[in-house]
Amino acid sequence: MTSEQSKSDISRARILDAAAKTFRQKGYAATTLIEIAKAAGMQAGSLYYHFGSKDELIEEVLDIGMRRVHEAVEESQERLPADSSYRDRIRVAVEAHLTTLLKHDDYTSANIRIFGQVPEEVRQHHIRQRDAYAELWRRILTKAQKSGALRSDVDLGLVRMLLMGALNWSVEWYQPGRTSIQTIADHMCLMLFSGIGIEEPIRSGENETVA
Amino acid sequence: MTSEQSKSDISRARILDAAAKTFRQKGYAATTLIEIAKAAGMQAGSLYYHFGSKDELIEEVLDIGMRRVHEAVEESQERLPADSSYRDRIRVAVEAHLTTLLKHDDYTSANIRIFGQVPEEVRQHHIRQRDAYAELWRRILTKAQKSGALRSDVDLGLVRMLLMGALNWSVEWYQPGRTSIQTIADHMCLMLFSGIGIEEPIRSGENETVA
DNA sequence: TCGTAAATCTAATGTGCGTTCGAAACATGT
DNA sequence: ACATGTTTCGAACGCACATTAGATTTACGA
Numbered sequence A, B: 001m002t003s004e005q006s007k008s009d010i011s012r013a014r015i016l017d018a019a020a021k022t023f024r025q026k027g028y029a030a031t032t033l034i035e036i037a038k039a040a041g042m043q044a045g046s047l048y049y050h051f052g053s054k055d056e057l058i059e060e061v062l063d064i065g066m067r068r069v070h071e072a073v074e075e076s077q078e079r080l081p082a083d084s085s086y087r088d089r090i091r092v093a094v095e096a097h098l099t100t101l102l103k104h105d106d107y108t109s110a111n112i113r114i115f116g117q118v119p120e121e122v123r124q125h126h127i128r129q130r131d132a133y134a135e136l137w138r139r140i141l142t143k144a145q146k147s148g149a150l151r152s153d154v155d156l157g158l159v160r161m162l163l164m165g166a167l168n169w170s171v172e173w174y175q176p177g178r179t180s181i182q183t184i185a186d187h188m189c190l191m192l193f194s195g196i197g198i199e200e201p202i203r204s205g206e207n208e209t210v211a
Numbered sequence C: 001t002c003g004t005a006a007a008t009c010t011a012a013t014g015t016g017c018g019t020t021c022g023a024a025a026c027a028t029g030t
Numbered sequence D: 001a002c003a004t005g006t007t008t009c010g011a012a013c014g015c016a017c018a019t020t021a022g023a024t025t026t027a028c029g030a
Helices: A008-026 A033-040 A044-050 A054-078 A086-102 A106-114 A120-146 A156-168 A181-193 B008-026 B033-040 B044-050 B054-078 B086-102 B106-114 B120-146 B156-168 B181-193
Strands: none
Touching (some): A008 A033, A008 A044, A033 A044, A054 A086, A054 A120, A086 A106, A086 A120, A086 A156, A086 A181, A120 A156, A156 B156, A156 B181, A181 B181, B008 B033, B008 B044, B008 B054, B054 B106, B086 B120, B086 B156, B086 B181, B156 B181
């Protein structure tokens, strides 16, 4: 071992990268160890020197993916000046989440895409981690609401779900060259804070206010 | 053949129902024909009397699922009085989409959950249908924007994607007894039209307007 | 240069699944 | 009751995959 536990770690990293990429593209069950091994430059059997099973491998991919968004959003909050507005807090959180998701991170998008497909046992392993990330958002939104930055008559749990859905779904349609990540984040925040509606001129008999 | 081509059609329907349910739960590759057959009350081999292959079966499930949302949203528009506000048009579309998704429709939720996992060839078969549904929403939103009901400075394509994401993601977290579908739709529309932000009292030095 | 441990290869094993096909069971009109 | 078409069964085939274990190579300190 020379500098910092090389070789085994390098291979391990290559395998994980290959796995994340392949899992994201093809889904859990459709991804074969042969494929992952080839992408990592080795034979399928060799994977077992580094991982005990396919499930162990996928668990680590899921783990890393979730850790990355979590850390990104957490750091986005810490980087912010202490006197930042709550809108800014939410805005940078949205940007951090989206950026991690869409910018060279197969791990994060793999997590989102395959989580619903993995065996129950593997899923159970990650519920704690998922909950922790949800809790982070819960805190951000709750503080904003308590401070009066968000309407007090909305169900924040619901808002969070809808928000996460809008953001996470982007892995299904986002294409690098088309719309910038920043633009997506801007639109999301606009919808979240102000909506995109305009009071309509009364057309005939009906008029209505928003729920 | 007695009344209206019974027996074969009944079995066919039972198989499709079982397939939709199982595909939705376990995903594409993880679902076995043995499982589907058992749920339909027959042997795996018998499925081949009704369908040529696993892919043919899944294609039909995807087809039905997409057709159901499409028709539901289309009918929601036709049912509406001609002089309805554009907000109401969008609102009922959201409600129709969500209701079809979450209320006893394994086909629709299966479509959403497994579309990303099916073999490329099967996917190609449905792009046309997906585009047609997207086009329906595009029309609804464009008319609303042109009439002045929606801000003119937003990218409607982006809005549509974020909206669909928020709605579709609900299949991952929705649980029948908890929040009513209507409440979800209300929150979505509130966010879409007005947002949930409140102008913040200026805290220190910073103040900001929305993008 | 040698020896030892780490890392990878190679070939084999077993299993589960999609699919096939002829035989059996069922239904229906005559 | 018979004959014909419809529907399901049941066993078998072949293949692709996860996993295993021993042989082989590679890396590196002495």
